[in-house]
Amino acid sequence: MIRKLIGRVLKLKKHHGGGGIVIPVKRHGIRRDRLPSFALKTTDRLQEAGFKAFIVGGAVRDLLLDKDPKDFDVATDATPEEVHKVFRRSRIIGRRFRLVHVLYGDETVEVSTFRGSGEALTDESGRIIRDNTWGSQEDDAKRRDFTVNALFYDPAREEIIDYHGGVADVQKRRLAMIGAPAQRYREDPVRMLRAVRLAAKLGLEIDGATRKPIHELAPLLQNVPAARLFDEMLKMLFSGQSWACLMQLRSEGLHHGFFPLLDKMMKAPSGETFLRLALENTDRRIREDKPVSAGYVFAALLWLEVLDNWARRKDKGEKAMPALFDAIDEVEAVQEQKLAIPRRYGTAMKEIWMLQPRFEQRSGIKPFRLLEHPRFRAGYDFLCLRAAAGEVDKEIADWWTTFQDADSQKRESMLVRTQPGEGTKKRRRRGGGRRSGGNAEGGAPAEQGGEA
Ligand code: ATP
Ligand code: MG
Numbered sequence: 448m449i450r451k452l453i454g455r456v457l458k459l460k461k462h463h464g465g466g467g468i469v470i471p472v473k474r475h476g477i478r479r480d481r482l483p484s485f486a487l488k489t490t491d492r493l494q495e496a497g498f499k500a501f502i503v504g505g506a507v508r509d510l511l512l513d514k515d516p517k518d519f520d521v522a523t524d525a526t527p528e529e530v531h532k533v534f535r536r537s538r539i540i541g542r543r544f545r546l547v548h549v550l551y552g553d554e555t556v557e558v559s560t561f562r563g564s565g566e567a568l569t570d571e572s573g574r575i576i577r578d579n580t581w582g583s584q585e586d587d588a589k590r591r592d593f594t595v596n597a598l599f600y601d602p603a604r605e606e607i608i609d610y611h612g613g614v615a616d617v618q619k620r621r622l623a624m625i626g627a628p629a630q631r632y633r634e635d636p637v638r639m640l641r642a643v644r645l646a647a648k649l650g651l652e653i654d655g656a657t658r659k660p661i662h663e664l665a666p667l668l669q670n671v672p673a674a675r676l677f678d679e680m681l682k683m684l685f686s687g688q689s690w691a692c693l694m695q696l697r698s699e700g701l702h703h704g705f706f707p708l709l710d711k712m713m714k715a716p717s718g719e720t721f722l723r724l725a726l727e728n729t730d731r732r733i734r735e736d737k738p739v740s741a742g743y744v745f746a747a748l749l750w751l752e753v754l755d756n757w758a759r760r761k762d763k764g765e766k767a768m769p770a771l772f773d774a775i776d777e778v779e780a781v782q783e784q785k786l787a788i789p790r791r792y793g794t795a796m797k798e799i800w801m802l803q804p805r806f807e808q809r810s811g812i813k814p815f816r817l818l819e820h821p822r823f824r825a826g827y828d829f830l831c832l833r834a835a836a837g838e839v840d841k842e843i844a845d846w847w848t849t850f851q852d853a854d855s856q857k858r859e860s861m862l863v864r865t866q867p868g869e870g871t872k873k874r875r876r877r878g879g880g881r882r883s884g885g886n887a888e889g890g891a892p893a894e895q896g897g898e899a
Contacts, residue, residue, distance in 0.1 A: 466585055470614055472605040477510050479602045485551035486519035489534075489558065490602050496533050498525040499584065500558075501599035507607065508595045511617045512649060521549075521558045522587055522599065530558050561587035572633060572670055585610060592631065592638050593645065593657075594623050622646050623654035632660055636667040639701055640679045647691040658699075665700045673787040680786060684744050687733040690726040718751045721836035728832070742795025743825050745788055747832065752778045753800055754838075768804065775800055795822065802826030803833070806843060809850075809863040818851060827851070 472478065479487065486502060493500035500523045506516035523530060527539045530547040537549040537558075546559040563582025582590075584599065588610035591597040595617050599608040607614060611625050622645060624631050624638070632639050639661050646653045668676065683692040696702045725747035732739045753774050760770035775797055782788060788796070803826065805817050817823060827847055834844035850861055 467588070467599075467608040467610045470607040470609055475511060475607050475614060477507075477600060477605065477607070479605055481510055482506075482519065482602055483554070485554045486521070486556060487602050488551070489519075489521050489549055489556045492533055493521070493523050493525060493530070493558075494603055496525070496529075498523050498529070498533075500525075501584075501601050501608070503587075503599055504591070504596050507598040507600045508613070508617060508649075510600075511595075511598075511614065514649070519556055521556055522561055522584070523558055524561055524584070525558075526560055526581065530560070562590055563587075572667060584608070589625060591625060592635075592641060594625055595621075595651070596645075597625060620651050621654050622649075622651040622657065624657040628657045629660040629664065632664045633667065636664065636671050637675060637679055639664065639668065639699070640676075640683070640696075643695045643699055643701060644679070644683045644686060644692050647688045647695050648686040661699050661701065665703060668701065673784070677786050677788065681741060684726075684729065684741070684748075685733060685739065687730050689730055689744075690723055693722075693726065717836060717838060721751065721832065721838060722747065724835050725832055740795060740825060741792045743799060743829065745792055746796040746799040746825075746829060749778055749782060749796070750800065750829075750833075771801070771804065795825065798822045799825050799829050803830065806830050806847060809843075809846060809861070811862070814850060814862070815858075823851075 482502065486506075490500040490502060500521055502519055503522040504520045506519045509516040525533070527545050527547050530549070531537050531539055534547070534549045536551070537547050539545060539547050544559075546557055549556045549558055560581050561584050563580040563586040588597040588599070593616075594611040594613040596613070597609075597611050598613045600606070601608070616623055622642060624642075642653055642657060642661070645651060683689060683696075686692060693702075725744070729739050729744055753771075756774035756777055757771050760774055761767060765773070779788075779793065779797070799822060802817070802820065802822060805813065806826070808814065808817075817826075820826070827844075830839065830847065831844045833839040834841045846861065850858055853861065
């Protein structure tokens with residue numbers, strides 16, 4: 448058996464640009480027609496112009512795993528200028544890492560020139576800060592992160608060129624770093640996050656040697672620019688396996704560097720339930736190809752921190768609504784340093800939070816105003832999440848479920864009658880006792896809960 452395997456490998460061992468193994472279609476099974484026409488056009492035209500051109504990276508890996516790739520990257524020996532000349536509809540982007548975007552309607556193919564690993568500029572911790580030297584195909588394979596990410600697929604010949612045993616690793620469901628893991632993490636600490644994300648998303652097991660240094664090197668994430676962490680965070684949250692990713696992040700000790708709040712969130716059982724429900728819901732939507740809002744997901748991720756901060760302020764005697772706004776500002780400011788959440792998501796996140804107390808007001812004109820708020824739907828969904836986690840009365844969420852679809856007569860009859868000075872809600876809440884998560888006072892006194 449083993450001899451047969453070795454025999455096979457030896458038969459495959461044709462040299463290809465120095466050390467690569469050519470794997471024919473009968474071994475890997477990826478037919479050219481599995482790729483979309485825009486990806487094929489890109490490699491075909493580069494090859495017709497006399498260059499080498501391959502589909503690379505995640506797309507080859509995903510096809511081998513029988514998953515739909517989300518984007519198609521191409522690697523070539525043509526320089527960015529040469530690529531740009533081949534494709535009229537293309538543009539050169541990036542300064543530190545120059546590459547070409549080739550445009551086909553809504554689709555973009557990223558074409559990058561084979562990169563060398565030789566003269567990358569590093570900082571004192573070994574992190575690569577500039578890397579723009581071209582190299583051979585073999586160099587390009589070597590500077591990629593995991594063996595399963597370093598495969599080159601040639602659609603014209605339907606062959607895979609494999610320099611690091613990536614095809615075998617896909618078959619073994621093994622995620623292994625190319626080269627010395629600790630050094631590769633020092634060069635780019637984000638690779639630690641990528642290891643966790645790809646393993647969780649693709650159902651791969653992180654190889655022992657690749658996993659081992661992570662715990663110790665996790666603090667290096669602090670040196671990574673916030674914007675890059677944010678990008679990686681988004682990829683995790685929208686991987687369709689966000690809950691699994693987060694769990695694995697925590698077990699590898701990777702959340703401290705850029706998501707210190709995770710500890711606190713997970714300590715309280717209600718917090719863990721809330722977060723799990725939020726992320727599982729997101730995962731389901733991604734898998735069903737439904738849209739998800741980043742603002743909503745971040746609102747969920749940071750809500751427990753807001754609640755905690757809010758409760759502390761109220762204990763100190765601050766009034767409910769100003770205390771909430773201050774809590775939101777503070778949580779946002781702290782988060783800003785760790786994970787630069789772009790304004791467009793940050794605004795949505797804050798609006799969703801600020802709407803929450805308004806759901807408690809169910810008398811007079813206020814519920815009607817809330818219905819018209821542009822962020823009503825997201826705010827309501829968030830309320831349902833809180834109710835499902837037991838952080839707010841389920842009855843309130845149910846009330847809104849009925850109210851939003853009721854006719855005007857029914858709506859009028861649903862309104863909660865209040866006595867001036869003594870809200871019925873207040874009595875009911877006292878009777879109900881405090882909920883876990885310390886938020887029972889979601890319902891600010893009506894007169895303070897003005898328009899958020
Ligand atoms: P995804 O499914 O999230 O797109 P991916 O592996 O394709 O996963 P990309 O960010 O699209 O991730 O990167 C494309 C390819 O570039 C990778 O497959 C890998 O070969 C290489 N790559 C990306 N990030 C790194 C990194 N930090 N270090 C080394 N190589 C990397
Ligand atoms: Mg990709």
